Amino acid sequence: MDYNWDQGGCVTLKANDSATIHNLNKSELYAFFFYNSNRNDNPATVHISWANDKSDDVKVPGATNNMGLAIVVFVWGGDTSGKVTASIPKDQENAQITSYIGSASMPVDTSCLTVNQNLDVQAGTTYDFKQFSRFYATLAETEHALTLSSGKAQFAVTQIEDQTATVYLLNKIADVDNNIKLLTQSVTPKMVTTKPVTDSEKTFYIPGDGNQHIWFNADSVLDSENAQITLKMNAQVPSQSRESDARTPVKH
Numbered sequence: 001m002d003y004n005w006d007q008g009g010c011v012t013l014k015a016n017d018s019a020t021i022h023n024l025n026k027s028e029l030y031a032f033f034f035y036n037s038n039r040n041d042n043p044a045t046v047h048i049s050w051a052n053d054k055s056d057d058v059k060v061p062g063a064t065n066n067m068g069l070a071i072v073v074f075v076w077g078g079d080t081s082g083k084v085t086a087s088i089p090k091d092q093e094n095a096q097i098t099s100y101i102g103s104a105s106m107p108v109d110t111s112c113l114t115v116n117q118n119l120d121v122q123a124g125t126t127y128d129f130k131q132f133s134r135f136y137a138t139l140a141e142t143e144h145a146l147t148l149s150s151g152k153a154q155f156a157v158t159q160i161e162d163q164t165a166t167v168y169l170l171n172k173i174a175d176v177d178n179n180i181k182l183l184t185q186s187v188t189p190k191m192v193t194t195k196p197v198t199d200s201e202k203t204f205y206i207p208g209d210g211n212q213h214i215w216f217n218a219d220s221v222l223d224s225e226n227a228q229i230t231l232k233m234n235a236q237v238p239s240q241s242r243e244s245d246a247r248t249p250v251k252h
Contacts, residue, residue: 168204
């Protein structure tokens with residue numbers, strides 16, 4: 001089956017299925033979140049094409065009972081022919097992938113999201129950060145304190161603006177780069193950076209620039225059980241925090 005993916009919402013793909021998004025913004029960075037949802041340990045391969053002669057295969061590891069991390073694939077809209085297609089080859093009879101698109105404007109169809117919430121930055125309200133959650137806020141030109149917590153589990157969060165992304169990883173056990181793929185030639189390591197820490201709770205300081213920031217849960221149901229997010233404006237930045245908040249470019 002061929003799915004129209006223009007709204008960016010969740011699609012579940014099986015063997016010989018495909019989903020296509022058209023009319024991508026040429027100055028926007030897109031994140032495609034792929035979860036292996038076949039409930040066993042068998043990996044699946046997703047074929048992604050973004051131009052007439054340009055495509056790549058992305059392997060999504062198996063995950064017992066749908067408990068795996070997302071594979072996050074970043075695509076620059078200006079590198080595409082205006083559309084991106086994700087498909088499962090017909091020879092993968094037992095494959096099943098659940099996916100949605102995240103960006104400054106996506107997904108438009110939020111029906112599959114457990115949460116689609118504007119963060120209260122003035123009160124600094126804390127929210128549970130479940131799988132398929134999307135939080136957003138427009139950051140005024142002042143310092144903001146982003147606090148992420150995850151209990152005992154390793155936990156991955158993807159933060160997106162129009163043209164950049166940061167992947168935060170709490171309770172780091174494995175290299176988060178293994179779950180991030182940079183496709184198309186304009187997606188450079190400086191555009192997509194990582195911030196892995198061994199802490200179960202960590203505050204990161206973000207200078208506001210008047211732009212909207214979006215945070216996506218890029219993890220499993222199990223790892224998200226105790227995850228939370230808080231964003232507070234007018235934060236006082238400790239003198240040592242700027243250096244410790246340095247980001248690492250993703251390996252291409």
